[in-house]
Amino acid sequence: MQFRGLITSINNEAFQMFLKYKAEVENQLNKKIKRVRSDRGGEYITFNDYSEKEGIIHELTPPYSPESNGVAERKNITLKEVMNCMLISSNAHENLWGEAILSACHLQNRIPYKKTGKTPYELWKGYSPNLKYLKVWGCLAKVMLPYSKKRIISSKTYDYMFIGYVEHSIAYRFLVLRSDILEKNTIVETKNAEFFEHVFPLKTNLLLHAPTIQTGYDHNELRRSKRPRTEKSFGSNFYTYVVENDLVTFTDAISSHDVPFWKEAIKTKLDSILQNKTWELVDLPTGAKHIGCKKMELYQLIM
Template identity: 55%
Template sequence: MSASKLLEQHITRYCYVYLLKSKDEAIDKFVLYKTEVENQLNKKINVLRSDRGREYVSPFADICAQNGIIHERTAPYSPQQNGIAERKNRTLKEMMNAMLISSGMSQDMWGEAILSATYLLNKIPFKKKVVTPYELWMGRKPSYKYLKVWGCLAKVVVPPPKVQRIGPKTVDCVFIGYAHHSSAYRFLVYDSKNPEIHKNTIMESRNASFFEEVFPCLKKELRSSSTPVDEIVHDEYQEQLETEEVKPRRSKRQSIEKSFGPDFLTYMVEGEPQTYRDAVTSSEGPQWKEAIKNEIDSILQNHTWELVDLPPGCKPLGYRWIFKRKMKADGSISDQRI
């Protein structure tokens, strides 16, 4: 793809964008646009305004004349005479650029980005209008419940014909847009352990889980760009430690022994165990085992959780034991708590 062509309806501001390999394809795309508008929406094209590009001369002008379409052309070097389309073109390019930068996607994905930007822009009310271009053009209100963040991570379920008996059932992909004339999403395969699905290929599916705060391409870019900086900072820090002898700061005040009276006693108690192994192998192992058993029995009696199968593409949360001692007033151990 080397170019794109924008067709916008003047009153509704609804626009179509076609990706072109060369400008010679402009005629074919216009014929497709004209046919779809007439058959699906029962609308007629009366006037077409364009600049003086070479793709708009014969046979393009002949097609307009044969179908009774008035072809208006702007004056030379006067893009302001077609200001609505020029401004829409600029808006789409700015959206495309922002989407590529914020997601970390490569520039060769500009076509998918500009198609998604067009898809969204048609569903946003424009200035001085409370309705969207989609509603004015299609005659019905758009739905927003299926919109996703462009460039985010998505775990796409492998299609049944390509499922392997042993191996993951999902593929890590990047969301890149919405399928044309379909309810499916478009994805770029980011990482695949399935031999039937290759990396950097595009697939369409509706069965996917989205992680709209994770951008795999952006993380990769930041990691590669930050590595040299981290190494430089680490080297400088090591040199500083080697060349300078760091001495701890000590207070110059004279320490004075304090006494709180005979009612205050001090007890030396072993530190509380930090792991399960430390607890059961310590001198208080039997007491900790009994406390663990009581805690598990309490959880089962109160139905704190229920066992379910892990959903595909999800990771379970980790946990750890926390051991605490309850002390009496005389400093002795009352019981162990989990």
Template identity: 55%
Template sequence: MNLIDISEADKCSKCSVCVESKFVRKPFKPVTQRCTELLELIHSDLADFKNTLSKGGKRYYISFVDDYSRYTKIYLLRNKDEATEMFLKYKCEVENQLDKKIKRLRTDRGGEYCTNFLKDFCEKNGIIHETSAPYTPQQNGIAERKNRTLKEMMNAMLLSSGMPDNMWGEAVLSACYILNRVPHKKLDKTPYELWKGFAPNLSYLKVWGCLAKVAYPDFRKSNIGPKTFDCVFIGYAQNSAAYRFMCLLDNSFCEARNAEFFELIFPFNKMHDSLAETSNNLDTSSSSITTIDEIRRSKRQRIERSFGPDFLTAFIVQDLDRINDHVVSAYLVEEDPKTYVEAITSIDSGFWKEAIKNELDSIMTNHTWI
């Protein structure tokens, strides 16, 4: 049999048509090498919330993830131009706290990362800025996956608590705070522990969006009346042993330490349930009205029937004893004549002639015709 020699086929040149018609993306190899020190490699990515502004007017957040510990820090941004500023802020803070230097920064090719200022800054400070290939976010997978996890947590927190969408900023900050205190499956330690050097205290974590009774400050306390005001728990204060709250009275933000939490009560969820119930009732009522209005009409042609001029009079005379006076009057009402001819030729012509005569006499007497 004349079979193709495989050894010879391997030596054949590639077919350009086959490549053009069958080309698929190259597989991404899993990263096996991981950094062994803090700040050796920092991953960064920008998350865009498009038209959903946060309560503080922010539209984006930028994340910085340490490759070794997976410890994450995020900043809320009004516009993308603030990304470079936030990296400088992050660099200054972490290098000072850890007494180490950032060696590499890995990002995608977004315009916020490819500025001349950031390029010059990295060169002057000895930071290698690694960028992913065009349209290949997989090469910045650590930051991309971290942002996805943060968004999923944020979305779940908003839905479960019933809080409005413009609270996404507080929700994503709280999600990041919690995620740093969750053990990493590969290291069996929390990012917080690897970053700080000691295990975190989890006893003060609370359910996001729950009701909280916050104590009035001492200068506002009185001997009579409530000692607390109602709030919603929205997160943890930065660089302070306090919680963040939103006051239910005026939706203002505050930070406080003394509060009592009701972790099974979600004020905004109750509001949504109440509004939904009202909306359902209105829909049902509207549906009922529509049903009443839509009376079924017969398509058969109707023929007017005349029972003669004496029918109405006979009907009234025969049933006069059991018809009210106002009903009888309604049946007997006739339209007034619109012209002189109609008046003098009608059944009541005598009445109309007398009325015309009286009107003319009145005009002549009062000389209103002059």
């Protein structure tokens, strides 16, 4: 019976992850786990025999009282909310929730606590994390094909979607969106990529999210402008043009070659403000002087 119980514990995923974490704590921090708290779920009951043998106190919360393990419960809620925001903001399918929640956990470990001002990463490693490599989840990435996959006459990069970070590596994880070499919807890991963090490939209104980056799948229909642009070609079907100098004033925008698009964008924004009732029109009190409102002036100009 004891042997059968041991086999059951070994096959338990939660128990296996605990053993992995325990080994990492002892090896990396040179410390011992003295106390573990969990609810009364069946996946944790198997800890009892092992914890008694190792001298680890296994605390159980009272039945139907998740608040007794509040730290873990709150963290689970935070991770799920961040994961949900990632999926919605990038328009990703819900089957990517696992990749999103791993990325959310990766970010949470690099956010400082209010009380200590230190991140969990710093408390674990002993030094501050480098955050320069972080990217916007779900954004477009142009990934270089490995040498073995390249062809003499073919595109050298393809459209991928950034979905996370590789554990214990400087590589990123990507979802293949368009490729005639790699199978679509497969996941690859590499560091040879160029990120477009304001472009979300699973959304249709790309221009609304990146006003300074104009993208088009037909280079014959790209808008013309006198402003200097840096052209980057990623094959015959995808071009990006990065604007070097943004327009500063309304006069600049209204006199440019892109004036129809600027008018449409301004009108959409102002209509949204009016629809949300950001302000109310009231009579001016006697003796008072009105304060100019640039948004209303712009609205009148473009109407």
